[in-house]
Amino acid sequence: MRIRYRIDGVLHKAFSFNMNLHPAIVSRVKILSDLNIAERRLPQDGRTNIKFANKEIDIRVSTLPTLFGETVVLRLLDKSTQILKLEELTPFQDTVSILRKVIKRPYGMIFLTGPTGSGKTTTAYTLLNILNTIDKKIVTVEDPVEYYMKIVNQVQVNPKVGITFATALRHVLRQDPDIIMIGEVRDRETAEIAVHAALTGHLVLSTLHTSNAVGAITRLIDMGIEPFLITSSIICVAAQRLVKKICENCKVQYKPDMSYVNEMNIAPYMKAPDFYKGEGCPICKGTGFKGRLAIYEALLPDDDLRKLILAKADSNTIMEAAIKKGFRTLRQEGIRAVIGGYTTLEEILHATQDVE
Numbered sequence: 550m551r552i553r554y555r556i557d558g559v560l561h562k563a564f565s566f567n568m569n570l571h572p573a574i575v576s577r578v579k580i581l582s583d584l585n586i587a588e589r590r591l592p593q594d595g596r597t598n599i600k601f602a603n604k605e606i607d608i609r610v611s612t613l614p615t616l617f618g619e620t621v622v623l624r625l626l627d628k629s630t631q632i633l634k635l636e637e638l639t640p641f642q643d644t645v646s647i648l649r650k651v652i653k654r655p656y657g658m659i660f661l662t663g664p665t666g667s668g669k670t671t672t673a674y675t676l677l678n679i680l681n682t683i684d685k686k687i688v689t690v691e692d693p694v695e696y697y698m699k700i701v702n703q704v705q706v707n708p709k710v711g712i713t714f715a716t717a718l719r720h721v722l723r724q725d726p727d728i729i730m731i732g733e734v735r736d737r738e739t740a741e742i743a744v745h746a747a748l749t750g751h752l753v754l755s756t757l758h759t760s761n762a763v764g765a766i767t768r769l770i771d772m773g774i775e776p777f778l779i780t781s782s783i784i785c786v787a788a789q790r791l792v793k794k795i796c797e798n799c800k801v802q803y804k805p806d807m808s809y810v811n812e813m814n815i816a817p818y819m820k821a822p823d824f825y826k827g828e829g830c831p832i833c834k835g836t837g838f839k840g841r842l843a844i845y846e847a848l849l850p851d852d853d854l855r856k857l858i859l860a861k862a863d864s865n866t867i868m869e870a871a872i873k874k875g876f877r878t879l880r881q882e883g884i885r886a887v888i889g890g891y892t893t894l895e896e897i898l899h900a901t902q903d904v905e
Contacts, residue, residue: 582610657784658747669756691732714739731755747782762788762848780855796833844882
């Protein structure tokens with residue numbers, strides 16, 4: 550029986566126990582999280598919380614039957630953790646300025662996109678925290694509610710009693726909100742309600758599972774949303790990735806593999822490149838990395854891009870048109886992070902390989 554911790558997105562082996570202990574440990578976790586200990590053939594989801602070092606830790610539990618017994622995943626959330634500031638998410642002030650500018654709009658749709666674990670929810674809460682003032686009514690629909698925010702009305706999705714994203718969103722619109730945050734747009738019904746909310750004077754913030762910013766447009770069209778509704782409602786699509794930061798305690802200069810330099814096409818961005826990495830020390834547990842930062846690509850549709858969307862142009866055509874107008878891709882943002890000495894070439898190559 551193997552226990553691993555995910556630190557900064559990477560799994561590390563922590564303990565190994567005799568397999569004879571596996572049934573007892575799994576049963577104990579199930580009891581704590583109100584799951585059925587007799588059911589070992591079906592996946593189960595639950596949650597519990599513990600107090601540790603004067604902190605309340607919320608734990609989401611997921612079990613999955615495999616060939617040699619159940620595998621259990623625990624997602625830990627420290628409720629006492631403060632919501633970050635935008636400047637703490639990314640070191641690039643021009644990106645921070647774009648995000649601050651779009652959330653000041655009185656209405657419209659803002660999408661945060663990226664794969665699972667890319668930090669979309671953290672960014673969404675950070676933006677909400679900026680908007681959260683006593684003169685605005687903010688309602689969120691989430692699954693689950695990750696952080697508790699003062700003043701904000703937070704709704705927990707519960708399909709067992711009929712509260713889905715779509716049904717909750719319909720009722721939210723009757724609550725006279727100024728700002729709505731939807732945990733995730735998963736289907737056409739939710740997307741349609743969200744888009745119409747954005748068109749009727751609400752600022753709507755949501756997440757979507759696409760690999761890049763332009764992909765959000767084609768994803769919505771695939772869901773059945775009319776292009777004219779998309780062009781009228783969306784004010785920003787920001788795709789993001791989390792990349793590991795070089796440990797400042799053991800940071801050194803190095804010469805990377807030239808194949809990586811060529812693949813990244815980094816030459817146009819710098820004259821005398823200085824590359825850095827972490828050698829590995831006790832502070833970073835020998836990994837060379839400590840902490841993570843977010844890189845963003847922000848697509849702000851203008852009249853020309855809207856015409857392409859209305860014509861149902863493919864992603865590559867929209868992307869090429871956006872780049873001509875100054876749009877920076879995740880790969881280009883990653884190169885900026887490498888030049889700034891925040892992370893390594895290899896890390897950016899790994900984090901952005903699916904968007905090129």
